[in-house]
Amino acid sequence: MKxxxxxxxxxxxxxxxxxxxxxxxxxxxxxxxxxYLDRANKDDVKIKYVFETHFHADFVSGHVDLSKKTGAAIIYGPNANPEFEATIAKDGQEFKLGNVSIKVLHTPGHTMESSCFLLRDENGKDYALFSGDTLFLGDVGRPDLAQKTASMTQEELAGLLYESLNTKIIPLANDVIVYPAHGAGSACGKNMMKETVDTLGNQKKMNYALNQPNKQEFVKAVTDGLLPPPGYFGMNVAMNKKGIESFDTVLKKGLNPLSPGELELAMEATEALLLDVRDADVFYKGFIPRSINIGLRGDFAPWVGSLIVDVKQPIILVTSAGEEEESVTRLSRVGFDNVIGYLNGGMESWIKSGKEIDTINRITAQQFKTELKVGETKVIDVRKDSEYAAEHVEEAFSRPLSDINTWFNFMKEDEPFYLHCAGGYRSMIAASILKARGIHNFKEVEGGLKAIAEAGVPKSDFVCQSKLQTS
Known part of the structure; x- marks a missing residue:
């Protein structure tokens, strides 16, 4: 067994x-x-099963493609209702895999079909738990993502999750290894550890959710402080239920080289979004007007899913050389399958063709310190509210990047301001969006709050009560 x-x-x-x-x-x-196919071929094994712990919201699974290419059965737990051929297992049902077996544990709460898979070794001993989004390391799955389909409140779902954990998971032996579906950084939980493997015994000791005295306190603990889920989550659930276009087809369509002239014609014909995935320190020096920058070497897919409203939006890419395939692949992971091409030759070809470019007015933290006048200078901080509350530039305004589609409407074109995040990744995304929407009178601070702090700019944990106009 491996x-x-x-x-x-x-x-x-x-x-x-x-x-x-x-x-x-x-x-x-x-x-x-x-x-997965390459791995199985190398190991000379046949892929027999594709197990899905639930209908994922944060990414699009490859279950249908994998089943078609291998003949493997797709296995869900009870209550699943996919629109493709799959085995809907009963609670407690076991599936033989070579000399071991995998037992289905139905654990509703995160979603109604959520299930964990218990691996039993050659001797029939419980060995490992693949806990999906039911149990994370340091946390449990958020109970608010299935409300629309389950017709239940998040409190009712949290109550189901409590029962699932206490009747199916906690009774398992302490030496069972826990393999969760997500770790720190995922929006599917709020308190996950950076580690990705642990023993169940350790989780029983330190996981706050497993140490609540009763159901009422559990429900209160796991529902407290939940942020709104990213907008693409519902669309990804629907794609995982219905089945999707083959990834091979998506990749072939996306790897369509476009000359500068062809790019302009394609944008006019399709109203495509121009997505520039180059690093911020390159993008700001020159980019195609009205393009949006979300750097490939950051939290790329989650930010795309959070900021681009429709997964069906046509997209044309601007990338660094050799990053076209990776860009299409990572977009497809969160359901953005409608990439219709990329700028052939990158920005170099655009510039050589004599086309118009735009730039971001990026300044150093030291320059920001020199120009800052507390009480007079408007500073926009696009980090999360929690980051802002911990510390921020004195009298800066908190305007999280995740909410930019709302707050940008209230920005005044003729009012100058400064823009920053923690390190420069998110503020460049914000800068490109503002530019694309006609807001140009700002300076973006290179290196974000980290560099600002190192430059000796005064900080505060006092929340500025004055607000940008929002109504």
């Missing part, structure tokens, strides 16, 4: 590859399935 965790950092997501005596199972696979 277990391999295949962890994707940009999604904070864990897929699992399990083999025993010539057979393999994949749990919660990513959209692109070729790596």
């Amino acid at each position: 277990i391999e965790q295949i962890y994707t950092g940009c999604l904070a997501q864990g897929a699992y590859y399990i083999t025993s005596n010539g057979e393999a199972a994949i749990i919660d696979p990513l959209r692109e399935v070729q790596p």
Whole structure:
């Protein structure tokens, strides 16, 4: 028996590859399935099962593609209602995999179909729990993502989660290894550890959710402080239920090279969004007007999903050389399948063709310190509210990037301001969006609050009571 965790950092997501005596199972696979096929071919094993812990909201799974290419059965727990062929297992049902078995534990609460998969070794001993979004390390799955489909409140779902944990998970032996679907950085929980593997015994000791005295306190604890889920979550759930276009087709369509002239024609014909995925320190020096910058080397897919309203939006890419395929792949992981091409030759070809470019007025933290006049200078902080509350530039305004589609409407075109985040990634996203929407009279601070603090700019934990106009 062999277990391999295949962890994707940009999604904070864990897929699992399990083999025993010539057979393999994949749990919660990513959209692109070729790596699993290559792994199975190398190990000379047949992929027999694709297990899905639930209908994922934060990414699009490769379950349908993988099943079509291998003949593997797709397995869900009770209450699942996919629009494709799948086995809907009963609670407690076991599936043989070589010399081991995998038992379905129905654990509703995160969603109604949520299930964990208990791996039993060659001797029938409980060995590992693939806990999906039911149990994370340091946390449990948020109970507010299934309300629309379950017709239940988040409190009622939290109550179900309490029962699931206490009747199905906590009674398991302390030495059972826990393999969760997500780790720190995922929006599917609020208090996850950075570690991605632990023992159940340790989780029983330190996981706050497993140490609540009763159901009422559990419900209160797990529902407190939940932020609104990203807008793309519902669309990803629908895609995972219905089945999706083959990733091979999505990739082929996206890897369509466009000359500068062809790009302009395509944008006019399709109203495509121009998405520039280059690093912020390159983007600000020159970019195609009205393009949006979300850097590939950051939390790329989650920010795309949070800020681009419709997964069906046509997208044209501007990338650094050689990053076209990775960009299309990572967009497809969160359901953005409508990439219709990329700028062939990148910004160099655009500039050589004599086309117009735009820039961001980026300044150093030292220059910001020199120009800052507390009480007079308007400073916009696009970090999370919690980051702002901990510390911020004195009298800065908190305007989280996740809410930019709302607050940008109240910005005045002729009023100058400064823009920053923690390190420069999010503020460049915000800067590009503001530019695309006609707001130009600002300066973005390189290096964010980290550099600002190092420059000796006064900070405060007092929340500024004055507000930008919001109504």
